[in-house]
Amino acid sequence: MIFSSKAPKNYFSHDELSCRHCKESKIDMDFVSKLNWARHIAAVPFVVTSAYRCPEHNKSLGAADTSSHVKGIGIDLFPRDNHHRFRMLSALLTVGFKRIRIYSEKGHIHIDEDADKGMEILVIDRSKPIEE
């Protein structure tokens, strides 16, 4: 797959991808590379609301211990509007992401590559974006 090669640009800062509570970052770099490709193709901002979470922070949010965020293979993005969400979703599918959840409350997009949880899913969910 062509999107396994290095993306033409890095669009994400260390801070954006690290734990919001302790700044630790154990995010998977292949995952980040794929996200960079999606961001490149989408050509709209990917606002990160949650990426890597240390186990302690994840627990404080009430999220499951098996969260893909703790494994460094999950991220939540916040589209500014419906058009941006379309561009993001289209690009995420183009580069081969196979697990996507859209939170209907605020429209966040959760993406992960957690093979333990089944592949090729698109979920629309009303619950808060902390469960994965």
Ligand SMILES: [Zn+2]
């Ligand atoms: Zn932390």
